[in-house]
Amino acid sequence: xxxxxxxxxxxxxxxxxxxxxxxxxxxxxxxxxxxxxxxxxxxxxxxxxxxxxxxxxxxxxxxxxxxxxxxxxxxxxxxxxxxxxxxxxxxxxxxxxxxxxxxxxxxxxxxxxxxxxxxxxxxxxxxxxxxxxxxxxxxxxxxxxxxxxxxxxxxxxxxxxxxxxxxxxxxxxxxxxxxxxxxxxxxxxxxxxxxxxxxxxxxxxxxxxxxxxxxxxxxxxxxxxxxxxxxxxxxxxxxxxxxxxxxxxxxxxxxxxxxxxxxxxxxxxxxxxxxxxxxxxxxxxxxxxxxxxxxxxxxxxxxxxxxxxxxxxxxxxxxxx
Numbered sequence: 001x002x003x004x005x006x007x008x009x010x011x012x013x014x015x016x017x018x019x020x021x022x023x024x025x026x027x028x029x030x031x032x033x034x035x036x037x038x039x040x041x042x043x044x045x046x047x048x049x050x051x052x053x054x055x056x057x058x059x060x061x062x063x064x065x066x067x068x069x070x071x072x073x074x075x076x077x078x079x080x081x082x083x084x085x086x087x088x089x090x091x092x093x094x095x096x097x098x099x100x101x102x103x104x105x106x107x108x109x110x111x112x113x114x115x116x117x118x119x120x121x122x123x124x125x126x127x128x129x130x131x132x133x134x135x136x137x138x139x140x141x142x143x144x145x146x147x148x149x150x151x152x153x154x155x156x157x158x159x160x161x162x163x164x165x166x167x168x169x170x171x172x173x174x175x176x177x178x179x180x181x182x183x184x185x186x187x188x189x190x191x192x193x194x195x196x197x198x199x200x201x202x203x204x205x206x207x208x209x210x211x212x213x214x215x216x217x218x219x220x221x222x223x224x225x226x227x228x229x230x231x232x233x234x235x236x237x238x239x240x241x242x243x244x245x246x247x248x249x250x251x252x253x254x255x256x257x258x259x260x261x262x263x264x265x266x267x268x269x270x271x272x273x274x275x276x277x278x279x280x281x282x283x284x285x286x287x288x289x290x291x292x293x294x295x296x297x298x299x300x301x302x303x304x305x306x307x308x309x310x311x312x313x314x315x316x317x318x319x320x321x
Contacts, residue, residue, distance in 0.1 A: 025252050027220045031262070032314050036134035040180035040205035040313075041069075043127040046192045050121045055280045062125035069126045070209035070308050072116035072277040074286055075243040079110040082238075082292055090294035091237045106292060108238055116281040119211060119308075120272040122192055126209070131174050132156075134204075134313045138172040161200035169200045180205035184310065186268030195268075204313040209266070211306045213274075216263040218247035227259060231303050236296055263309035271305035 045066065049059040062068055081096035083089065083105035096105045117123050138156040140149035151159045151172035160179035161170035173179065183202040187193035210217055214227035225247045226233070233244055247258040275298065278286040290298045 028252075031220070035207055035262070035311070036313060038207045039128045039130035039133055040207055041126045042129045042178045042180050044069075044181060044184060044194055044196060044206075044209075045125045045127075046194060047123045047125055048121060048192055049118045049123060049280065055118070055121060057283050059123075062123060066125035066127050068117045068123055070119055070124045070211055072119050072211045072272070072281070072306055074111075074114050074116060074274075074278055075240040076111040076113050077108055077289065078238045078240060080108045080238045081105055082108060082294060084294060093237065108289060108292070111286075111289075113240075113242070114282070114286075116277050118277075118280045119306075120270065120276065121280060124209060129173075129177050129180065131177060139167065140170055140172055142167075160198065163201065171200065182206060182312070184209075184266060186266065186270075188268050204315050206310055206312055208311040210263065210309050210311065211272075212263075212309055213304060213306045215247075216259040216265075216309050219250050219257045219260045221248065226304075228304050233304065234296075234300060236293065238293065262314060263311050266308040266310050269308040271307045273302045274304045274306070275299065275301035277306065 043066075045063065047060055047062060049056055051059065078093060079095075081092045081094060081100065083092075083096075083100060083103075086100075086103040086105070088100055088103070088105060096107045101107075138151070138153055140151050140159060142148075143150050149159075149167060149170050151157050153172060155174065156172040157175045158173050158177060158179070159170055160173055163169040179198045181196050181198055182200060182205055183197040184206065185195050187195060212227070214229065216227075218225045218227070225242065225245050227247050229246065235244065250257045275287070278284070278290070278301070287298065290296065290301075
C-alpha cells in the first residue's frame, strides 16, 4: 500500500492535471484543495437568540469548541451626511458641517462588509474535527474471506458508513473521532430542530454552511455578492456598490458560470429577509442607521431573502495503491 504522504501528493498532482486539462481552472482547483484541507463538521447545534418572542442581543453564544457557521452579511455603508430638511441636501457624500448638525443633520460613518452571526433568531454552531481531512482520511481494505471492507490501520481504525460491502460508501477515521455529518435538513414544524445524517450513502462529509441571496454563493469568489434580480434593489447613495452587484460571470472552457457548483440548498430551511437579518444583529445598529435615511422605506428590505446552502467535500473516487 502506498504511504499516506505519497498518496496525497499523487492525488493532488492527478487532480491538478485533470482539472486544468478539462473543465476547471486554477482558481476552482485552489478552492477544492482548500476545502479538502478543512476538518469535517461532526456536530451542529442551533442556539436560539430569542427571549419571550423578541431578539435577545445578549443571548448565549456557541458552546466551547464550536464555531458559528451560516452567517448572514451586510455590505456596509459609504460615509455621508443625511438631513431631514432645513434647506440642505437630504443625502450627501461629504461630512456634515457644524451648522448642518445644529440644524438636525447627522453623519453616517463608513461601514465595511460585516458578517451577521444570528440568522432567523438562531446561531448555528458547528463542531469541527481537525484531526483528519479529505486528504488524510483512509479508505478500508477488502477482506477477501468475507467480501466486506475493514479499517486495519491502527491510527484510522473506526469505520464510517453502514454498507461495508460498498467501497464508495465507507471510509476510516481515528478511533476517538465521531463520524461526520453528511446531510442536514430542517424539521418543517420546528425551525430549531435539525435532522442530521451521518450516512455516507447521502454524500461526503459536511464542511460548511453559508447564507446567500438570490442563489448559491458566487463562483470563484470569497466575497459575498447578490444574485438578487427580482425584485430589483432601489439605489441609494450611501449603500456600498457591492450591495447591488450580481455574481460576476466566469467563462471556463467556453461555458459561462456565475454561481458556484459546490453548494446545495439545505432542505426545509425557511429563507430569512435582509430586514430581519440586520434587525437581529449588532444591537440593530444597521437598521437604526437606515431608518435615518430620508426617503428610504426600510420595509422594502423584507423583499430580499437569504437562503442557507451546504458545502461538502467534492467527491473524488480513488482506489488505494
